[in-house]
Amino acid sequence: MDKQKRGVRTAATIAMLIIGAAFITPFLWMISASFKPEIDVFNYPIEWIPKHWNLYGNYREVWFGEHPFGTYYWNTIKVSALTTVVSVLVSSMAAYGFAHVDFKGRNVMFLVVLMTFMVPSYSIIVPQFLLFRWLHLFDSHLGLIVIGSFSALGTFMLRQFFLGIHRDYLEAAKLDGAGHARIFLQITLPLVKPALATYGILRFIWTWNDYANPLIFLRSDRLSTIQLGIQKFASESGVYYSLIMAGTVSAILPLIVIFVIGQKQVIEGIAMGGVKG
Amino acid sequence: MNNTILKTARSKPTPRVRSAARRRETLSGYIFIGPMFLGLLILTIIPTLLTFILSFSDWSFISGVDKLKFTGFKNFSRLFDDDVFLTSLKNNLWLLLVVPIQLIISLVLAVIIDRLVYWKGLFKIIFFMPYISSIVAVSICFQLLFQPSYGPINQFLRSLGVSSPPTWLADIRYALPSVMIIMVWVGIGFCLIVYMAALQSIPKDLYESADIDGAGAWTRFSRITLPLVSPTTFFLLVTGFISSFKAFDIIKVLTEGKPAYSTSVVTYYLYTTAFENLKTGYASSMALILFGFVLLITLFQLYGQKKWVNY
Numbered sequence: 001m002d003k004q005k006r007g008v009r010t011a012a013t014i015a016m017l018i019i020g021a022a023f024i025t026p027f028l029w030m031i032s033a034s035f036k037p038e039i040d041v042f043n044y045p046i047e048w049i050p051k052h053w054n055l056y057g058n059y060r061e062v063w064f065g066e067h068p069f070g071t072y073y074w075n076t077i078k079v080s081a082l083t084t085v086v087s088v089l090v091s092s093m094a095a096y097g098f099a100h101v102d103f104k105g106r107n108v109m110f111l112v113v114l115m116t117f118m119v120p121s122y123s124i125i126v127p128q129f130l131l132f133r134w135l136h137l138f139d140s141h142l143g144l145i146v147i148g149s150f151s152a153l154g155t156f157m158l159r160q161f162f163l164g165i166h167r168d169y170l171e172a173a174k175l176d177g178a179g180h181a182r183i184f185l186q187i188t189l190p191l192v193k194p195a196l197a198t199y200g201i202l203r204f205i206w207t208w209n210d211y212a213n214p215l216i217f218l219r220s221d222r223l224s225t226i227q228l229g230i231q232k233f234a235s236e237s238g239v240y241y242s243l244i245m246a247g248t249v250s251a252i253l254p255l256i257v258i259f260v261i262g263q264k265q266v267i268e269g270i271a272m273g274g275v276k277g
Numbered sequence: 278m279n280n281t282i283l284k285t286a287r288s289k290p291t292p293r294v295r296s297a298a299r300r301r302e303t304l305s306g307y308i309f310i311g312p313m314f315l316g317l318l319i320l321t322i323i324p325t326l327l328t329f330i331l332s333f334s335d336w337s338f339i340s341g342v343d344k345l346k347f348t349g350f351k352n353f354s355r356l357f358d359d360d361v362f363l364t365s366l367k368n369n370l371w372l373l374l375v376v377p378i379q380l381i382i383s384l385v386l387a388v389i390i391d392r393l394v395y396w397k398g399l400f401k402i403i404f405f406m407p408y409i410s411s412i413v414a415v416s417i418c419f420q421l422l423f424q425p426s427y428g429p430i431n432q433f434l435r436s437l438g439v440s441s442p443p444t445w446l447a448d449i450r451y452a453l454p455s456v457m458i459i460m461v462w463v464g465i466g467f468c469l470i471v472y473m474a475a476l477q478s479i480p481k482d483l484y485e486s487a488d489i490d491g492a493g494a495w496t497r498f499s500r501i502t503l504p505l506v507s508p509t510t511f512f513l514l515v516t517g518f519i520s521s522f523k524a525f526d527i528i529k530v531l532t533e534g535k536p537a538y539s540t541s542v543v544t545y546y547l548y549t550t551a552f553e554n555l556k557t558g559y560a561s562s563m564a565l566i567l568f569g570f571v572l573l574i575t576l577f578q579l580y581g582q583k584k585w586v587n588y
Binding site: 008009010012013016019020023024026027029030033041042044045046090091093094096097098101102103104106109112113116118119120121122123124125126127128129130131133146147149150152155179180181184205208209211212215216226227230231234241244245248249251252255256259260263266267270271272 | 522
């Protein structure tokens with residue numbers, strides 16, 4: 001019986017490995033194409049491991065050629081990191097406020113925040129654009145950070161965790177004379193650290209992958225993020241597919257690394273609330 | 278800061294002191310919630326109201342506020358004579374089909390991974406890869422894979438003996454299904470992770486007692502697994518529907534609505550109307566309709582949760 005079970009498991013694992021490999025073929029093809037000289041890209045049968053290599057040439061052209069990939073990268077890192085920091089800070093403050101401060105109008109305000117969650121971002125993109133031009137936030141990284149930092153999602157997610165902290169902790173701190181600022185910073189924040197990490201990583205990934213906001217709220221090429229950059233690069237490089245693939249690999253790679261390092265947080269975060277960008 | 282007040286409030290609960298403590302508490306509440314609330318007010322609430330107002334106007338933002346003209350429901354009546362808009366809306370409805378397909382595939386995969394295989398973690402990562410990757414990079418890659426004459430997909434089909442394989446994104450009949458295939462592929466990982474979490478919360482002894490009763494694999498799946506993950510299915514269905522209405526990046530990068538608007542969606546048409554044709558008022562009326570659809574799905578969720586889900 002046990003032997004039979006192990007046999008089934010092994011067979012299922014092998015079958016799933018094949019399905020899984022088929023599932024990620026687009027990535028494998030992308031990577032392999034980025035290593036090849038241009039004329040070999042569409043060779044058939046597909047040369048998964050290139051016969052001729054042009055790895056160095058392709059990536060050098062992408063990174064140090066006409067398109068400033070270094071700048072795109074730096075812009076994206078800057079915007080993603082700052083958005084993450086601001087968003088985690090603002091969201092966790094609001095989450096603490098809704099969970100543990102007892103003030104007038106709390107329920108009404110919470111309902112309002114809840115309602116903003118239902119508004120699809122594309123429904124308000126036109127007035128946002130007008131507002132940003134008026135506030136001089138258009139075509140600036142500050143504007144992009146602002147637009148990514150205020151989302152009700154983080155507040156909800158983190159509020160659940162703040163609510164999970166036992167009230168006795170807080171009561172004890174209050175008896176010791178601690179105010180809300182101190183309770184928030186010294187007691188609750190350390191306790192919800194895993195949740196902050198989860199939300200932070202997700203926010204970073206979403207900002208890194210964001211395409212629509214940079215498209216609408218940026219104009220200057222020197223401010224472009226990587227998503228905007230590779231799209232421009234792809235439409236301007238026309239038929240240099242090996243280069244385009246080197247560009248897309250460059251855009252995805254950092255996230256894959258972050259995902260593999262922080263997979264526990266990412267997967268838990270997704271599974272927990274089934275949250276979605 | 279307010280610790281002394283709280284302390285005195287506790288030791289001497291006279292009404293005046295208590296109300297001072299209350300005020301302190303309310304003040305700190307506003308301080309904690311203030312930044313988020315202010316941000317949402319400026320970035321979401323006010324723009325929502327503006328969308329509502331602008332959708333009844335005929336206006337282009339480059340011509341200055343004094344040129345703004347209110348035209349009542351004219352935008353909306355125009356919308357329903359606008360073939361591009363109607364096509365886009367119809368395409369959005371087709372895209373809803375992506376969600377159930379995604380759910381079926383990911384539930385099957387989740388059950389297999391959860392019960393039958395070694396290295397669960399590895400499989401989670403594999404199937405989650407497309408979701409973590411940027412849709413821009415994925416779209417650019419698929420443009421090449423679907424390339425009609427020398428793209429790998431058609432070369433493969435030809436080697437199997439298909440003499441004239443479809444031209445995928447270039448063909449008016451195949452373009453939307455091609456987009457849907459990519460959307461299914463991208464979204465499976467998300468559903469899979471959520472389903473796996475749901476499967477883990479099903480008590481193991483339910484399956485054990487089913488084993489004792491001699492239930493087969495199908496019975497166990499249809500009588501235990503399926504009903505017990507139904508809240509998850511419902512949740513994924515609703516969030517999937519909502520996010521399929523928000524599909525924009527993939528269309529913008531992959532097809533730009535081509536060929537002949539066969540892949541245009543409401544968000545994409547809204548974008549071109551607002552930022553390429555600069556018709557602010559008309560675009561806002563589309564935005565309002567989009568909002569209406571998302572609201573409708575949300576209401577359906579609130580209503581359906583009680584009716585459809587078997588716990």
